[in-house]
Amino acid sequence: MKLDILAIGVHPDDVELSASGTILKHIALGKTVGLLDLTKGELGTRGSANLRTEEANEAAKILGVSVREQLDMPDGFFENNEIYQKQIIQIIRKYQPEIVLCNAISDRHPDHGRSAKLAADACFYSGLSKIETRDQNLIQTVWRPKAVYHYIQDHFIEPDFVVDISAHMDKKLESILAYSSQFFNPNSKEPETPISSQHFIDSVKSKNIILGRSINCAYAEGFTVNRYIGVENLFDLK
Numbered sequence: 001m002k003l004d005i006l007a008i009g010v011h012p013d014d015v016e017l018s019a020s021g022t023i024l025k026h027i028a029l030g031k032t033v034g035l036l037d038l039t040k041g042e043l044g045t046r047g048s049a050n051l052r053t054e055e056a057n058e059a060a061k062i063l064g065v066s067v068r069e070q071l072d073m074p075d076g077f078f079e080n081n082e083i084y085q086k087q088i089i090q091i092i093r094k095y096q097p098e099i100v101l102c103n104a105i106s107d108r109h110p111d112h113g114r115s116a117k118l119a120a121d122a123c124f125y126s127g128l129s130k131i132e133t134r135d136q137n138l139i140q141t142v143w144r145p146k147a148v149y150h151y152i153q154d155h156f157i158e159p160d161f162v163v164d165i166s167a168h169m170d171k172k173l174e175s176i177l178a179y180s181s182q183f184f185n186p187n188s189k190e191p192e193t194p195i196s197s198q199h200f201i202d203s204v205k206s207k208n209i210i211l212g213r214s215i216n217c218a219y220a221e222g223f224t225v226n227r228y229i230g231v232e233n234l235f236d237l238k
Helices: 012-026 049-063 082-095 110-125 166-177 197-211
Strands: 003-008 031-037 067-070 099-102 149-151 159-162 219-226
Touching: 003 012, 003 082, 003 110, 012 049, 012 099, 012 149, 012 159, 012 166, 012 219, 031 049, 031 082, 049 067, 049 110, 082 110, 082 149, 099 110, 110 149, 159 197, 166 197, 197 219
Parallel strands: 003 031, 003 099, 031 067, 099 149
Antiparallel strands: 149 219, 159 219
């Protein structure tokens, strides 16, 4: 299966929190989208790796993505090296996405920035023919995505562009709340964390409102890039 967009998150729920509106919009436009979790989020205070995987699969159904895969990198202790780069390269070459979305370039959680660099490096190396990877013992064809965009997470980072997600905000919130072990759940007996309150969910929505206001829409998600963005003409810009 070839994908138009592959969205990578180091933890299950990273993508839902920061880029699921954009994913929903492009699926509505007829694009094929897949998700890749690098870890199972086993170091999280609440829930467990198995439960978070179940929640991730439920979120994937809500979003309507074509595929969701989870690697088994160690939460908190993965490194940007050949071993972990090749795991991502295998997925990139398997699905041949045109665009890759990945973690924020820097953030409160140290995994996020490290994952951003790991994923971006893997996208580049995936295009080098002398790096060999295999899928079911068959040598994979090299593939480099046309673009890598980093979504914005906990820290506010000035976006290079924003995407209008106004028509998809409700479904975005539904996909986030599929992670009932992590986010606001009045029936939960788990310990409180910085992301388990209703206030946190409100803050996610508020960020999308602030970004939306900049382009005169209700809600938007922001992204950063490492290179210039080309446009066809000035009238396609909001």
